[in-house]
Amino acid sequence: GDSVTQMEGPVTLSEEAFLTINCTYTATGYPSLFWYVQYPGEGLQLLLKATKADDKGSNKGFEATYRKETTSFHLEKGSVQVSDSAVYFCALSDVGGGNKLTFGTGTQLKVEL
């Protein structure tokens, strides 16, 4: 079945540091890939997405590229801020999956001054 594997957290960075959160997936078809973010006390919000190989999703300074050859969708940001502190979830939606999402376990990011 489909699965998503994320790096374990928490990840603790200083403000303005470079961020990478790794995400790899297993799927039978050609899935769409997503990053969702959950700020403290809130539900999940879509951060970015990519629907086919080599697509790059971007939003709020975050980027992720759909790499079919390595089955990866790593999240990156060049300079993190304290306000980026949150839990980040990688997810996939497979073709024929009926609009269902399969989530990774989430990676907590803490950004300190």
Place this chain on the structure above:
Amino acid sequence: DVKVTQSSRYLVKRTGEKVFLECVQDMDHENMFWYRQDPGLGLRLIYFSYDVKMKEKGDIPEGYSVSREKKERFSLILESASTNQTSMYLCASSFQGFNEQFFGPGTRLTVL
């Protein structure tokens, strides 16, 4: 502004009680979903619905049921709450044929 609302942010119930968690969306979405979120396990799908009065089991339906009598409302029911159902419950909705899901703020349920 799109909105998914959940009836309670925090709920405390006793073992054996019947618990109702309500979710309402104002976006005219066909699809609605219930997840539970636990540390180290991420989000796991409990039930989902593609249309009024339709429901499908997700990955962990045991101990839960759902009801969708109106398009905008999707209820999660714990028939007899147990301590292992203590968790954060998240509702989401989406348009048919679209993968992006919109989430509510969650209900943190504690079963004593």
